[in-house]
Amino acid sequence: MNILRTLGVITAGIMALSAASAAQAETRVTLKSAKAASSYYQMAAQLSEAMKTGTNGDVIITVEESQGSVQNVMEAMVRSGNYVFTSPPGLVGLAQNSKGPFEGRPTEKFEAVRALFPIPSLTMHFVMRSDSGATDFAGLEGKTILLGKGSFGAKEGEKYLDLFGLGGKVELADAELSNAVAALKNGQIDGFVTAGSWPAPNVIEAAAGTDVNVLSLSDEQLALTKRDKTVIPAGTYSGQDEDITTASLSVVAFATTEMDDETAYQLTKTFWEQKAKMGESSSWWNGVSPDMLGNIGGKIHPGALRYYAEAGFPVRDDQR
Structure with missing residues (x-):
C-alpha cells in the first residue's frame, strides 16, 4: 500500500507539473474589438479561433466587446501586457498628438502603440x-x-x-x-x-x-x-x-511596446498564415493584402516587422 500511495503521489506531482508547464506555455492575449452585434466583433471571434488553431493552442485570445475605436485607443493608456485593439490608424495618430477626443490626455502611453496587421477596411x-x-x-x-x-x-x-x-x-x-x-x-x-x-x-x-x-x-x-x-x-x-x-x-490591429517581440511575431505570422482559411468561410478576409500595410501611418511593432522582413512584405522606413 505504501508503494502504491507513493506512486500515486509521484503521478499526481507529474500531472501537476505538466499542467503548470502547459499553462506557462500558453500566451494569453486580450483583444478589444467592437459592439457584439457588429461584423468587427465577428471578425475578432474569427481571429481568436484562427490564432488558437494556427499556434496549436499556444496563443489564446480573449475577445472583449467595445463601444468603439475611441474606447479601444483610450484603454491603451491603462492596459498592460498583451493588449490588442482594433482602430483606424488616424485615430491613433490623434491620440499620439493629443487631438480630437484625446485632447488634454497625456501622450506618453499612446506613443507606445504599435501596429501589427491590417484587417478588413470600412469601405x-x-x-x-x-x-x-x-x-x-x-x-x-x-x-x-x-x-x-x-x-x-x-x-x-x-x-x-x-x-x-x-x-x-x-x-x-x-x-x-x-x-x-x-x-x-x-x-x-x-x-x-x-x-x-x-x-x-x-x-x-x-x-x-x-x-x-x-x-x-x-x-x-x-x-x-x-x-x-x-x-x-x-x-x-x-x-x-x-x-x-x-x-x-483602414482598420488595423494594434498592440503596445509592452507586448514582447516574440508574441507580436507569432500573432502577425499566424494571422497571415491563417488568412486564406478564414477567407474560405468569411470572404471579407480576402480583401486584406500586404499592400494595405502602406495605409498604416505610425510605427509597426518590432515583432511584426520581423515577420514582414521574412515574408518580403513592403514596409516604409518611417514605419520601422
Missing part, C-alpha cells in the same frame, strides 16, 4: 438601381438616396455628397439603413449608401434581386475624401463587370 458603397440611370456621381442629382442615421457610412456619405457638389441636390430618404434593400427593390429609393468590409452582405442581397450599379470614384473625388483607395474586383457582386474604385477607412 464605402454607393449602390444605385440600374433603372435610375445613375452611373456616376453627377447622375445622383434629383435622385432619392438612403444614407441611414448616425453610422460612419451615413456621415461619410453625406460628406461626399457635399464634396462632390451634390449638397441639397439629392433627396435624402428618412429611413434606417436596415430598410435599404427592401426600399430599393420596391422602388421607394433610387439608391443607398453603406460602409463596411467587402463584400458587403446588404450589397450582395441588393444585387441578387435587382440590377444595380455600385459607383466608382474618380481619382479627383478620391483625393477630396482624404481616405484610402480600395479596388473591389469585378465579379464581387452580381452583375458587376468592372472593378469598383472607392474610398475606405
Whole structure:
C-alpha cells in the first residue's frame, strides 16, 4: 500500500507539473474589438479561433466587446501586457498628438502603440438601381438616396455628397439603413449608401434581386475624401463587370511596446498564415493584402516587422 500511495503521489506531482508547464506555455492575449452585434466583433471571434488553431493552442485570445475605436485607443493608456485593439490608424495618430477626443490626455502611453496587421477596411458603397440611370456621381442629382442615421457610412456619405457638389441636390430618404434593400427593390429609393468590409452582405442581397450599379470614384473625388483607395474586383457582386474604385477607412490591429517581440511575431505570422482559411468561410478576409500595410501611418511593432522582413512584405522606413 505504501508503494502504491507513493506512486500515486509521484503521478499526481507529474500531472501537476505538466499542467503548470502547459499553462506557462500558453500566451494569453486580450483583444478589444467592437459592439457584439457588429461584423468587427465577428471578425475578432474569427481571429481568436484562427490564432488558437494556427499556434496549436499556444496563443489564446480573449475577445472583449467595445463601444468603439475611441474606447479601444483610450484603454491603451491603462492596459498592460498583451493588449490588442482594433482602430483606424488616424485615430491613433490623434491620440499620439493629443487631438480630437484625446485632447488634454497625456501622450506618453499612446506613443507606445504599435501596429501589427491590417484587417478588413470600412469601405464605402454607393449602390444605385440600374433603372435610375445613375452611373456616376453627377447622375445622383434629383435622385432619392438612403444614407441611414448616425453610422460612419451615413456621415461619410453625406460628406461626399457635399464634396462632390451634390449638397441639397439629392433627396435624402428618412429611413434606417436596415430598410435599404427592401426600399430599393420596391422602388421607394433610387439608391443607398453603406460602409463596411467587402463584400458587403446588404450589397450582395441588393444585387441578387435587382440590377444595380455600385459607383466608382474618380481619382479627383478620391483625393477630396482624404481616405484610402480600395479596388473591389469585378465579379464581387452580381452583375458587376468592372472593378469598383472607392474610398475606405483602414482598420488595423494594434498592440503596445509592452507586448514582447516574440508574441507580436507569432500573432502577425499566424494571422497571415491563417488568412486564406478564414477567407474560405468569411470572404471579407480576402480583401486584406500586404499592400494595405502602406495605409498604416505610425510605427509597426518590432515583432511584426520581423515577420514582414521574412515574408518580403513592403514596409516604409518611417514605419520601422
